[in-house]
Amino acid sequence: MTGRIENAVTVHNVSKSYGDVEALRDLSLDFPRGQLTSLLGPSGCGKTTLLKIIAGLLPASSGEVFINGTPVTGPGADRAFVFQDFALMPWATVLRNVAFGLELRGVSRSEREAIAEKYIIEVGLKGFEHSFPHELSGGMRQRVGLARALSVDADVLLMDEPFSAVDEQTRRKFQEDLLGLVQNENKTFLFVTHSIEEAVYVSDQIAILLPRPSRVMEVIRPSGFRDRDVNSIRRDPEYLDIVDRIWASLKSYVE
Amino acid sequence: MFARNRALILKVFSAMIVFGAWEVAGRIPVSFAFPTFLESSAAFWTLLVDGTMLKAYIETLKPLVIGVLISAFIGIGLGLWIGLSRAFDWLISPIFVVMQTAPLAALIPLLVMAYGIGLTSKVFVVCIMAMPVIVLNTGGAVRNTSASLIEMGESFLGDRKDIILKIILPSAFPIIFAGLRLGVSAGFIGAILSELKITPTGVGDIITYSRSIADYPSMYAAIASIIILAVMFLNVLERIENYLSQGRRKALVAD
Numbered sequence A: 001m002t003g004r005i006e007n008a009v010t011v012h013n014v015s016k017s018y019g020d021v022e023a024l025r026d027l028s029l030d031f032p033r034g035q036l037t038s039l040l041g042p043s044g045c046g047k048t049t050l051l052k053i054i055a056g057l058l059p060a061s062s063g064e065v066f067i068n069g070t071p072v073t074g075p076g077a078d079r080a081f082v083f084q085d086f087a088l089m090p091w092a093t094v095l096r097n098v099a100f101g102l103e104l105r106g107v108s109r110s111e112r113e114a115i116a117e118k119y120i121i122e123v124g125l126k127g128f129e130h131s132f133p134h135e136l137s138g139g140m141r142q143r144v145g146l147a148r149a150l151s152v153d154a155d156v157l158l159m160d161e162p163f164s165a166v167d168e169q170t171r172r173k174f175q176e177d178l179l180g181l182v183q184n185e186n187k188t189f190l191f192v193t194h195s196i197e198e199a200v201y202v203s204d205q206i207a208i209l210l211p212r213p214s215r216v217m218e219v220i221r222p223s224g225f226r227d228r229d230v231n232s233i234r235r236d237p238e239y240l241d242i243v244d245r246i247w248a249s250l251k252s253y254v255e
Numbered sequence B: 001m002f003a004r005n006r007a008l009i010l011k012v013f014s015a016m017i018v019f020g021a022w023e024v025a026g027r028i029p030v031s032f033a034f035p036t037f038l039e040s041s042a043a044f045w046t047l048l049v050d051g052t053m054l055k056a057y058i059e060t061l062k063p064l065v066i067g068v069l070i071s072a073f074i075g076i077g078l079g080l081w082i083g084l085s086r087a088f089d090w091l092i093s094p095i096f097v098v099m100q101t102a103p104l105a106a107l108i109p110l111l112v113m114a115y116g117i118g119l120t121s122k123v124f125v126v127c128i129m130a131m132p133v134i135v136l137n138t139g140g141a142v143r144n145t146s147a148s149l150i151e152m153g154e155s156f157l158g159d160r161k162d163i164i165l166k167i168i169l170p171s172a173f174p175i176i177f178a179g180l181r182l183g184v185s186a187g188f189i190g191a192i193l194s195e196l197k198i199t200p201t202g203v204g205d206i207i208t209y210s211r212s213i214a215d216y217p218s219m220y221a222a223i224a225s226i227i228i229l230a231v232m233f234l235n236v237l238e239r240i241e242n243y244l245s246q247g248r249r250k251a252l253v254a255d
Helices: A047-055 A094-104 A109-122 A138-151 A168-184 A196-202 A237-253 B006-027 B037-049 B052-084 B086-101 B104-115 B119-143 B147-155 B160-197 B202-212 B216-245 B249-254
Strands: A007-018 A021-032 A036-040 A062-067 A079-082 A156-160 A188-193 A205-210 A215-220
Touching: A007 A047, A007 A188, A021 A047, A021 A062, A021 A188, A021 A205, A021 A215, A036 A047, A036 A196, A047 A062, A047 A079, A047 A156, A047 A188, A079 A138, A079 B147, A094 A109, A094 A138, A094 B160, A109 A138, A138 A168, A168 A188, A168 A196, A188 A196, A196 A237, A205 A237, A215 A237, B006 B037, B037 B052, B037 B216, B052 B086, B052 B119, B052 B160, B052 B202, B052 B216, B086 B119, B104 B119, B104 B160, B119 B160, B147 B160, B160 B202, B160 B216, B202 B216
Parallel strands: A036 A188, A036 A205, A079 A156, A156 A188
Antiparallel strands: A007 A021, A007 A062, A205 A215
């Protein structure tokens, strides 16, 4: 990491209340370009709320979010969302689901299907183009969700606990694939998770959020093991140290 | 062989039990006004062959078809609106809930006073029967569209029209169609009721007339014909639905 880190996403003093309930209070956080930042914290700490505010799906009560310097007023072409429950249309084939983002943007059918096809292959679903979501396993469904987000070619990928609904083995494979994706795609990733190990494994930067009202407790930037082989990360002393440290600081907030 | 045709064999068997019980009850007889199954079948055949039944149904189907078409168009439109707007829901839904529970037979004299004894009153009766279930089913289905699918549409830059046409309506389709089927069955009841209560025309005329001259077999044949026609009608609707969803309906339910 040399020179000044430019931020793709900047969150500035964002607050969010639902009636009397304060979900976020004066939260500020920067997301460096081309890197993966995790939002980690116990449930109810407002991670998903923050992600949806960045996505433009929820309005903030006060404060601002900037994407490449432009304030967010709603959903935009510069961001794509990966949903926890996949959010696939059960009546549409894999191909139509993946191409749906482009369809909504008015891209012609042949063009969007060609692009979708490319990403279907990239996420490893070749041959399943004409399957329906109910014919796929949970892990494959999330690959469809990922391909849909990649195919609109947004700068920023917002991932809301994308692997929480898939089984453990699939999840590990996903995490490895995600590291490759961060390296190869020149995109900024925002990743919400409640798994400490997952956050430390995949992240360039980890923001630990505390609940009620939500605030950033600490930002951790693992440095030593990011360039290593993916298979040795989990044995790296720094990896283990950080996991322990985060657990020690979060422990008191877990009921 | 048996396994493959089991559904059909059991259906035929079920019909045989009912018709057999009917025949036995007619032969005892439970009442002098209760003809046997065979007598009724003979009367049915006569009515069918001499064209009486065809002529009668052309008359009966007029208010039914007009009423069901009006109910379907207005009903799905209103239901969509109810599902999309809370305020409109509170404003409109109670009317249809009341309509659904109101004793229709008691309202018919009012309709006759207002609209006379012609087609208009009969169409009204069909609509009163058919519309509430179509409106309320459509409204419920639209309101229950998965929130994350709608968020998906918004985050991939779909406008209101896209989200209604490409997400809300397809996802509500199976339940809207179920409402339509229930609406058609209710419309059948309405059409017959209006012929018995307003002016005896069509198949209602056969029932009323045969009763007045104590030709009970013809009366039961007419009643049976209504049931047969209603079942056929619903079967056709189900085929249309299956064709439109190309067998994906089961997938939707499974999801």
